[in-house]
């Protein structure tokens with residue numbers, strides 16, 4: 001049996017939870033901010049604990065509720081959450097889980113944390129079993145929005161968020177999959193959750209890049225052709241730029257954030273793929289001449305990525321959706337002006353909210369763009385991903401038995417000749 005993680009791990013886990021829940025910072029950013037001296041294994045273990053707390057927050061708080069007479073301050077609450085997650089969900093030996101959570105709590109709350117976690121150790125498993133976890137672990141506004149959009153499938157969607165996501169890779173042309181990879185029907189290589197991409201043979205040589213199976217679909221459906229002039233708007237970290245460049249098109253990647261554009265440049269250098277890089281607001285940028293095609297992967301609430309980023313469920317609020325949709329509409333209008341007559345545009349978001357997906361069909365029509373629906377034949381590996389209206393709509397519960405996929409929306413538009 002692997003020894004339970006120690007105190008530095010739990011301290012780091014608490015810092016990650018506090019950063020995401022109290023300061024509403026992205027988990028990835030909080031991970032980057034952990035002390036550099038932290039051992040990589042401690043860092044990975046802290047990430048695992050924090051991700052579990054964030055995935056199962058509603059259930060964990062519900063199990064704790066009967067043992068708390070009043071709300072403890074956040075540092076004590078987070079120590080309790082970590083202890084409960086370890087006791088109930090992470091198979092940590094009870095004495096280790098309780099003892100480290102007690103040390104983690106502010107001194108004045110050590111007794112409370114000790115008493116509550118001892119009760120959780122004995123009564124918690126049965127209490128957890130009786131809960132409606134899918135519902136409790138999904139913020140209420142997301143549950144109702146998804147229920148309105150997808151009906152009873154909301155339950156399977158919520159259940160898909162319960163476990164860690166696999167590592168998905170898009171292969172470079174002619175590359176062979178690493179051992180242990182499952183090749184999915186749409187061409188993605190899938191590795192077990194927790195696989196470190198940098199440890200895989202072929203990583204440094206640029207034989208693949210990290211990209212969720214669903215995130216690979218918009219560029220596949222754009223069907224870039226050699227020699228076409230294509231802009232990838234909102235491009236970093238560059239998964240879709242790489243797909244377009246690998247198809248032989250002349251791609252210009254437009255990204256507003258300088259740091260993220262640097263990451264995109266590093267990724268393309270590793271993959272030995274060419275692209276013109278532009279740091280600009282895509283809504284204000286104009287190409288030197290009208291384009292054959294555009295991929296607009298617009299910034300969004302990212303509610304389709306909760307299985308990879310459990311912090312998103314807690315960071316976003318209902319009011320973020322109309323704000324994101326408005327920014328997307330502005331980018332869509334700008335993109336429409338960049339196309340040559342007959343040029344095509346794939347608009348995509350990794351959101352499950354229809355306001356950031358299907359609702360843009362009407363906006364596109366108002367801009368004078370024609371919708372060019374896809375059919376199931378355009379996506380042979382995943383016919384269920386094409387809606388009756390001819391858009392791409394994936395959900396986290398698709399391919400549930402194989403590890404799921406991100407929620408994505410995409411539609412294809414054409415500027416009339």
Ligand SMILES: C[S@@+](CC[C@H](N)C(=O)[O-])C[C@H]1O[C@@H](n2cnc3c(N)ncnc32)[C@H](O)[C@@H]1O
Pocket residue numbers: 233234235236237238239240241254255256257260280281282283297298299300
């Ligand atoms: C959803 S991510 C794009 C993922 C990327 N297409 C890929 O496949 O790797 C959105 C990106 O858009 C960038 N962004 C947001 N607003 C932008 C704007 N107005 N102009 C250009 N880039 C923008 C963000 O910095 C972020 O890197």
